[in-house]
Amino acid sequence: MSSGTKVRLPGEIWVLIAAAFVIALGFGLVAPVLPQYAREFGVGIAAASAIVSAFALMRLLFAPASGRLVQMLGERRVYLAGIVIVALSTGACALAQTYWQLLVLRSLGGIGSTMFTVSSMALIIRVSPPAARGRVSGVYSTSFLLGSLLGPLVGGALAGLGLRAPFIIYMVALLLVCVIVFLGLRDSPILSAEEKAGAPAFTFRQGWSEPAYRAILLSSFAGGVAVFGVRMAFVPLLVVEILEQDSGMAGVALTVFAAGNAVVLFASGRLSDRFGRKPFLILGSAICAVGTGVLGFAPSLPWFLLASFVAGLGSGMFSPAQQAALADVIGTRARGGPVLAAFQMAADLGTVLGPIAIGWIAEYTSFGVGMAITGGLLAVTAVAWLFTPEPSRIVHPEDPAHPDHAGDGIDPQCTCDGSDGVPVVRTGLVPSQRPTDSDPSR
Known part of the structure; x- marks a missing residue:
C-alpha cells in the first residue's frame, strides 16, 4: 500500500x-x-x-x-x-x-x-x-x-x-x-x-476470473437494492405511515443519509489507498447493513434519523473503495467497457428489483422485516469481502510502474492471491493470458 x-x-x-x-x-x-x-x-x-x-x-x-x-x-x-x-x-x-x-x-x-x-x-x-x-x-x-x-x-x-x-x-x-x-x-x-x-481489451470473462470482481458485482447489486432502491421507496412510507410524520420529514431523512455520506466519502477513498480496499468495503457494508436493517424498527423520528445517518456513513465508506477496487481489477491501460457495463447493470438491476421484492415481503409481513432483509443482503457482501483477496494488490503488466512496488524485488512471475499481503502480479501476461480460476498457478 x-x-x-x-x-x-x-x-x-x-x-x-x-x-x-x-x-x-x-x-x-x-x-x-x-x-x-x-x-x-x-x-x-x-x-x-x-x-x-x-x-x-x-x-x-x-x-x-x-x-x-x-x-x-x-x-x-x-x-x-x-x-x-x-x-x-x-x-x-x-x-x-x-x-x-x-x-x-x-x-x-x-x-x-x-x-x-x-x-x-x-x-x-x-x-x-x-x-x-x-x-x-x-x-x-x-x-x-x-x-x-x-x-x-x-x-x-x-x-x-x-x-x-x-x-x-x-x-x-x-x-x-x-x-x-x-x-x-x-x-x-x-x-x-x-x-x-x-x-488492450479487457473482457467480462477476464474480469469474472478475478475473485475481487465477483465480489464487486455482488456489492454493486446489494448497494442498488438498499441504497438506491429500497431506501428511496420505503423511507417516505416509513416516515408517513409508521412514524406518522409530515411527508416533508421524508426529505429530511434522505438529506440526513446524504450528510452521512458526505462526512466520510473523501476520507474513506483516500485512506483506502493507504490501508487497502477491504477494510472499508467490509466495515462500510456492515455499518450500512445495521443502519438499514433497523430503519423499520425505529420507535421515533430521532432514532429514525440516527439510523439514516449511520446507513449513510456506511455507504460513504464502501462506495469509493468499491469504485477504486473496480479500477484495480481493470487496470489503467486496459479498455474494460463490458466489465464496467456489468458493474452498472448490477446496481441498476438491484434498484429496479429491490423495491418490488422487498415491497412484496413487507406487504405480507412488515416494514421491519423488509428492511431487516435488505440490511441482511448488505451483511452478506461484508462476509463475501472477508474471503476476497485485496484488490489494490493486483498489479497489471500494461500499467505504469506502481510506486508502491518499484524496486521491491517482487518476482515477476509471482501469482500470489494477495491474501497474505503479497501483491497479485500479472507481470508478463497480456490481458488475454491472465490466469483463470481453473489455472493451477492460482
Missing part, C-alpha cells in the same frame, strides 16, 4: 470531476419536477411514476451496448455522445406536447445516461494514478453528491419560471459541459498516447 506520499492528480481528473458536479446539479434540478410535469398531461400517478422508471429501465437495457461502444469507439467519444443525447432529449422534454412524447424523450435520455456513466468510469480509471484511485473515487463521488444536494435547492429558487424551465436550463448546462470536456481532454497526453498505441 501507499507509504503516504501525496500523488499529484492529472488535470484531466479535475475536468471530469467538475463535469460530474454540473451533471448531478442539473439532474437534481429536473428530477423533483418531472412527475409533476408529467401530471400536467392529465395522466394518473402510476403513469407519472412510469416516466422515472422508463429512464432507469433504458439505462439497464442499454448498458451492455454502452460497454461495447466504449470498446469500439473509445471512452471520450462515447462520453461526449452520451452527454449530447441527454442534453437534447432533456431540452426536447420542455417542448413535449403529449405524455407519450415525454415518455419517449426521457427513455432516450436513459440511453444517453448509461453511455455517459460507463464511459465516465472508464475515463476516471484511465487517467487515475494507481496509487491514488481511492482518493479520486472519493473526490468524484463527493462532487456528484454535492451536485445532487444543491440541485433541488436551485430548482426551488427557480420555481417561479415554471415546470418547463428546468429542462431548458439542464440542456444548456450539459452542452456547456460537453464543450468543457472536449476542450479539457482534447490534448490529453495520457489519453492520446494510449489511443495511438491501442488499448
Whole structure:
C-alpha cells in the first residue's frame, strides 16, 4: 500500500470531476419536477411514476451496448455522445406536447445516461494514478453528491419560471459541459498516447476470473437494492405511515443519509489507498447493513434519523473503495467497457428489483422485516469481502510502474492471491493470458 506520499492528480481528473458536479446539479434540478410535469398531461400517478422508471429501465437495457461502444469507439467519444443525447432529449422534454412524447424523450435520455456513466468510469480509471484511485473515487463521488444536494435547492429558487424551465436550463448546462470536456481532454497526453498505441481489451470473462470482481458485482447489486432502491421507496412510507410524520420529514431523512455520506466519502477513498480496499468495503457494508436493517424498527423520528445517518456513513465508506477496487481489477491501460457495463447493470438491476421484492415481503409481513432483509443482503457482501483477496494488490503488466512496488524485488512471475499481503502480479501476461480460476498457478 501507499507509504503516504501525496500523488499529484492529472488535470484531466479535475475536468471530469467538475463535469460530474454540473451533471448531478442539473439532474437534481429536473428530477423533483418531472412527475409533476408529467401530471400536467392529465395522466394518473402510476403513469407519472412510469416516466422515472422508463429512464432507469433504458439505462439497464442499454448498458451492455454502452460497454461495447466504449470498446469500439473509445471512452471520450462515447462520453461526449452520451452527454449530447441527454442534453437534447432533456431540452426536447420542455417542448413535449403529449405524455407519450415525454415518455419517449426521457427513455432516450436513459440511453444517453448509461453511455455517459460507463464511459465516465472508464475515463476516471484511465487517467487515475494507481496509487491514488481511492482518493479520486472519493473526490468524484463527493462532487456528484454535492451536485445532487444543491440541485433541488436551485430548482426551488427557480420555481417561479415554471415546470418547463428546468429542462431548458439542464440542456444548456450539459452542452456547456460537453464543450468543457472536449476542450479539457482534447490534448490529453495520457489519453492520446494510449489511443495511438491501442488499448488492450479487457473482457467480462477476464474480469469474472478475478475473485475481487465477483465480489464487486455482488456489492454493486446489494448497494442498488438498499441504497438506491429500497431506501428511496420505503423511507417516505416509513416516515408517513409508521412514524406518522409530515411527508416533508421524508426529505429530511434522505438529506440526513446524504450528510452521512458526505462526512466520510473523501476520507474513506483516500485512506483506502493507504490501508487497502477491504477494510472499508467490509466495515462500510456492515455499518450500512445495521443502519438499514433497523430503519423499520425505529420507535421515533430521532432514532429514525440516527439510523439514516449511520446507513449513510456506511455507504460513504464502501462506495469509493468499491469504485477504486473496480479500477484495480481493470487496470489503467486496459479498455474494460463490458466489465464496467456489468458493474452498472448490477446496481441498476438491484434498484429496479429491490423495491418490488422487498415491497412484496413487507406487504405480507412488515416494514421491519423488509428492511431487516435488505440490511441482511448488505451483511452478506461484508462476509463475501472477508474471503476476497485485496484488490489494490493486483498489479497489471500494461500499467505504469506502481510506486508502491518499484524496486521491491517482487518476482515477476509471482501469482500470489494477495491474501497474505503479497501483491497479485500479472507481470508478463497480456490481458488475454491472465490466469483463470481453473489455472493451477492460482
